Amino acid sequence: MTGRCRLTGAAWYSWYDDATITSARGIDIDHMVPLAEAHDSGGYPWTAQRRQAYANDLGDDRALAAVSARSNRRKADQDPTDWPPRKEARCTHAEHQVLTDVAAACPNRVITVQIGP
Incomplete structure (x- = not known):
């Protein structure tokens, strides 16, 4: 025993590119709104604690x-x-500033905005 865990037998759906990934090495955990974008879109005055809360x-x-x-x-x-x-993926990936434009291209889809921590 090496003391290392290995995940097997799993599958993840990547809606960015409509692909099913079966290897943990083939996935990343992504911030829907990138940290740099959050900073540029108004998060620059956040405290270190609030930035950490957003990132996690x-x-x-x-x-x-x-x-x-x-x-x-x-x-x-x-x-x-x-x-x-x-x-199809854009219809679920939107920030407040562009929500109206994105939603207009997504008829019959309810899009909800919730302000992060």
Whole structure:
């Protein structure tokens, strides 16, 4: 026994690129709104404690997402006006500033905004 755990037999759906990932090495946990984007969109005066709370927000299932490592690395710190490229995925990935524009392109879809910590 090496003392290391290994996850086996799992699958994750990466809605960024409509792919099912079966290897834990193939996924990343992504911030729906990148930390740099949160900073640029009004989070710059946040305290270190509030930045940490935002970065590790487990209280909102929309804050962090398991997505393919490939798509997450292509995303970098793009905001929702540019990401994700798949139209169907954009309908669930929006920040307050662009919500109206994104929602207009997503008929029959309810989009809810909740201010993070």
